[in-house]
Amino acid sequence: MAETPIDRLARNTPASVAHRVRGLSDRAIAWAFVTPTILLLLAINIFPLIWTIRLSFTNFRANRPNEPVEFVGLRNYQRILTDPDIWHTMQATAHFLFWTLFFQVVIGFGLAWLINRKFKGNDLLTTLIVLPMMLSPAVVGNFWTFLYQPQIGLFNYAVEFLTGGSVAASSFTMLGSVELAPWAIVIVDTWMWTPFVMLICLAGLRSIPDYIYEAAEVDRASKWRQFWTMTVPLVLPFLMLAVLFRGIENFKMFDLVVQLTGGGPGDTTLLTSIELKREAFEKWRTGFSSAYAIILFVTVFGLASIYVKALNKVKER
Amino acid sequence: MNVGTRAIAAAAVAVAGMAGTAAQAQDKTLTLCWAAWDPANALVELSKDFEAKSGIKMKFEFVPWPNFADRMLNELNSGGKLCDLMIGDSQWIGAGAESGHYIKLNDFFAANGIDMANFVPATVTGYAEWPKGTPNYWALPAFGDVVGWTYRKDWFERPEIQAAFKEQYGRDLTPPQTFAELMDIAKFFQGREIDGKKVYGASIYTERGSEGITMGVMDVLYSFGFEYQNPEKPYDMQGFVNSPGAVAGLEYYKALYDCCTAPGASNTYMGEGIDAYKSGQVALQMNFAFTWPGFEVDPNVGGGKTGYLVNPAGPDGKRFAQLGGQGISVVSYSEKQADALEYIKWFAQPDVQEKWWSMGGFSTLRSVVENPSFAKSQPYAQTYLDSMAIVKDFWADPSYATLLQDAQKRFHDYVVAGNGTAQEALDGLVQDWTTVFEDDGKL
Numbered sequence: 001m002a003e004t005p006i007d008r009l010a011r012n013t014p015a016s017v018a019h020r021v022r023g024l025s026d027r028a029i030a031w032a033f034v035t036p037t038i039l040l041l042l043a044i045n046i047f048p049l050i051w052t053i054r055l056s057f058t059n060f061r062a063n064r065p066n067e068p069v070e071f072v073g074l075r076n077y078q079r080i081l082t083d084p085d086i087w088h089t090m091q092a093t094a095h096f097l098f099w100t101l102f103f104q105v106v107i108g109f110g111l112a113w114l115i116n117r118k119f120k121g122n123d124l125l126t127t128l129i130v131l132p133m134m135l136s137p138a139v140v141g142n143f144w145t146f147l148y149q150p151q152i153g154l155f156n157y158a159v160e161f162l163t164g165g166s167v168a169a170s171s172f173t174m175l176g177s178v179e180l181a182p183w184a185i186v187i188v189d190t191w192m193w194t195p196f197v198m199l200i201c202l203a204g205l206r207s208i209p210d211y212i213y214e215a216a217e218v219d220r221a222s223k224w225r226q227f228w229t230m231t232v233p234l235v236l237p238f239l240m241l242a243v244l245f246r247g248i249e250n251f252k253m254f255d256l257v258v259q260l261t262g263g264g265p266g267d268t269t270l271l272t273s274i275e276l277k278r279e280a281f282e283k284w285r286t287g288f289s290s291a292y293a294i295i296l297f298v299t300v301f302g303l304a305s306i307y308v309k310a311l312n313k314v315k316e317r
Numbered sequence: 318m319n320v321g322t323r324a325i326a327a328a329a330v331a332v333a334g335m336a337g338t339a340a341q342a343q344d345k346t347l348t349l350c351w352a353a354w355d356p357a358n359a360l361v362e363l364s365k366d367f368e369a370k371s372g373i374k375m376k377f378e379f380v381p382w383p384n385f386a387d388r389m390l391n392e393l394n395s396g397g398k399l400c401d402l403m404i405g406d407s408q409w410i411g412a413g414a415e416s417g418h419y420i421k422l423n424d425f426f427a428a429n430g431i432d433m434a435n436f437v438p439a440t441v442t443g444y445a446e447w448p449k450g451t452p453n454y455w456a457l458p459a460f461g462d463v464v465g466w467t468y469r470k471d472w473f474e475r476p477e478i479q480a481a482f483k484e485q486y487g488r489d490l491t492p493p494q495t496f497a498e499l500m501d502i503a504k505f506f507q508g509r510e511i512d513g514k515k516v517y518g519a520s521i522y523t524e525r526g527s528e529g530i531t532m533g534v535m536d537v538l539y540s541f542g543f544e545y546q547n548p549e550k551p552y553d554m555q556g557f558v559n560s561p562g563a564v565a566g567l568e569y570y571k572a573l574y575d576c577c578t579a580p581g582a583s584n585t586y587m588g589e590g591i592d593a594y595k596s597g598q599v600a601l602q603m604n605f606a607f608t609w610p611g612f613e614v615d616p617n618v619g620g621g622k623t624g625y626l627v628n629p630a631g632p633d634g635k636r637f638a639q640l641g642g643q644g645i646s647v648v649s650y651s652e653k654q655a656d657a658l659e660y661i662k663w664f665a666q667p668d669v670q671e672k673w674w675s676m677g678g679f680s681t682l683r684s685v686v687e688n689p690s691f692a693k694s695q696p697y698a699q700t701y702l703d704s705m706a707i708v709k710d711f712w713a714d715p716s717y718a719t720l721l722q723d724a725q726k727r728f729h730d731y732v733v734a735g736n737g738t739a740q741e742a743l744d745g746l747v748q749d750w751t752t753v754f755e756d757d758g759k760l
Binding site: 059062063064066085148149150151153170171173175176177178258261262263264265266267268278281282283284285 | 386387390391394412415416417524525526579580581582583584715716718719722726729730731733734735736756
């Protein structure tokens with residue numbers, strides 16, 4: 001048998017080293033492999049987290065390193081949890097999260113269901129649909145500000161056209177109106193990220209074996225019944241995964257909304273991530289923003305844990 | 318080694334040495350950080366003279382205005398060595414001095430005969446001093462700027478428009494001298510058709526993310542009686558920030574936004590104002606003076622079509638304007654401070670300042686701006702001079718970024734989103750700012 005590189009390496013290993021390695025238990029070898037990863041994780045994940053928790057109980061400001069740092073107890077947490085403005089940003093984030101997930105799931109699943117059929121131009125259409133998610137959020141935000149422009153924007157003209165001229169294009173402003181701005185950002189995010197949900201749903205739909213549908217046809221199950229009792233339950237784990245990914249992403253949504261509205265009008269579209277960034281890197285209230293980050297972390301972690309448990313249960317069914 | 322060989326070796330060493338010196342001079346570079354805008358391009362051209370004279374190569378790091386403060390303050394706060402010279406915004410001077418980002422220039426000025434009395438006093442206070450009103454200098458005034466107004470002179474001069482205005486308001490259509498007149502004119506032009514195109518009254522600042530709406534609102538509020546604090550008692554803001562005059566000023570700004578801006582102008586700042594004005598969308602435009610040279614050479618609004626206005630007066634005849642502009646500082650983290658100081662020394666020279674003005678840079682050297690020919694040198698020169706005489710600036714306190722974000726939120730919430738009243742917005746601002754100063758231990 002020809003000598004492999006591993007054999008060559010073993011042959012060339014000095015006797016003293018080989019002896020030492022032979023003396024290691026399986027557990028020790030496992031630790032030897034895992035330790036660098038654990039150290040890396042500790043350095044870039046766990047240590048910053050612990051450091052952030054520590055800072056959250058202080059009045060530290062990163063732009064004033066020479067000032068004494070005072071321990072302020074729970075004052076930062078108390079300020080955050082009793083600040084109506086911060087609760088408002090939480091509400092704005094919840095609104096954005098709920099409606100983007102709702103529309104992306106409904107439209108994404110619908111598109112996947114339609115595109116799953118075999119027809120001419122299927123591949124081309126799929127490619128065209130997924131184009132928006134390949135664009136940079138900054139670019140998307142920028143050109144949607146033009147689309148929403150009341151005088152030259154295509155969106156406003158489309159609304160005028162669809163309403164038969166009863167709503168004039170320049171009579172409303174999507175980004176400057178308190179009522180419309182929250183929906184304006186939902187529309188853009190839905191436009192951009194529905195293809196992602198569609199792709200995951202498509203993977204789910206294509207994983208369902210044809211013979212299940214053939215058996216259902218033999219049993220004379222209606223299309224409606226096939227859809228609700230076979231398609232939906234079998235795609236559900238995929239759909240839930242898509243919701244998890246999009247939910248986490250949209251909870252930390254920043255670039256698109258900054259580009260579109262800057263959080264305005266007023267604080268109408270001020271999401272938690274934008275507010276957190278302003279506190280941390282514009283106002284430089286490091287202690288306060290650390291407490292804010294910890295609260296958000298606990299919220300996301302808690303919700304994600306509950307959700308993953310539910311996802312596992314669905315998978316087990 | 319014979320004599321000939323020695324001579325050749327000595328010559329080789331000398332040549333190598335000379336080449337080394339030349340390479341060393343060529344290797345010397347300075348990085349200057351500023352905002353990405355027209356004056357920065359002019360400075361690149363101007364700095365070629367410095368490169369030729371000193372042998373030091375200039376590099377530039379320009380960041381667009383909406384991200385300028387964010388990017389550069391992060392750079393300073395992290396002790397970054399990217400910038401040797403910083404043309405930082407006027408409000409940064411407090412943080413620059415107290416946090417040790419800038420080096421103090423008093424000794425350097427004294428040693429090189431640079432006298433702050435030779436610069437326009439408002440710019441020395443605004444761009445160079447910290448604490449304000451004390452002879453502690455952290456920058457050299459580099460670029461004077463102030464908020465003013467431009468108007469479509471060609472529209473104002475049209476007989477049919479003049480007649481229509483006179484019929485509606487019973488007086489001639491002349492450039493507004495008071496904010497009340499400005500409102501009338503903005504209302505008059507709002508929705509009017511000119512050359513077959515619908516135009517709007519005014520473009521004003523409404524930007525939410527960085528500093529836009531605060532610069533615009535403050536520009537109006539000063540002339541309505543707004544004060545940052547009790548002159549007798551620092552940081553005492555009750556009754557000054559939210560005085561009846563200030564409330565009336567904020568109400569005025571909202572009324573102007575509601576009645577007389579173009580649809581969708583809910584997040585506009587300098588760039589959007591320039592676009593709206595150049596495209597013939599608006600009759601009046603609020604903007605910093607740095608935009609004016611660009612209008613003069615624009616095919617649509619240049620060549621005498623644009624008039625320039627000092628900020629109008631408030632109801633009591635008070636007249637102030639929001640200061641813009643910046644000073645040039647040496648970053649304390651730079652390893653090339655000597656070269657950076659050399660640049661400042663060169664930049665302060667009268668002939669360089671003269672050229673700076675001719676290239677579109679707004680010099681603040683008195684020998685330039687007080688030259689009898691200055692007022693006639695550009696159509697906007699006199700307006701610039703008059704405006705610089707009435708400037709006020711936002712807090713330059715080390716906590717300015719927090720104070721600014723609080724103002725952005727309160728003003729945008731009232732003016733654009735239409736939430737609450739002007740009184741509530743300013744009362745809220747007093748609360749926010751009080752909290753900031755309490756946290757800083759100043760109250």
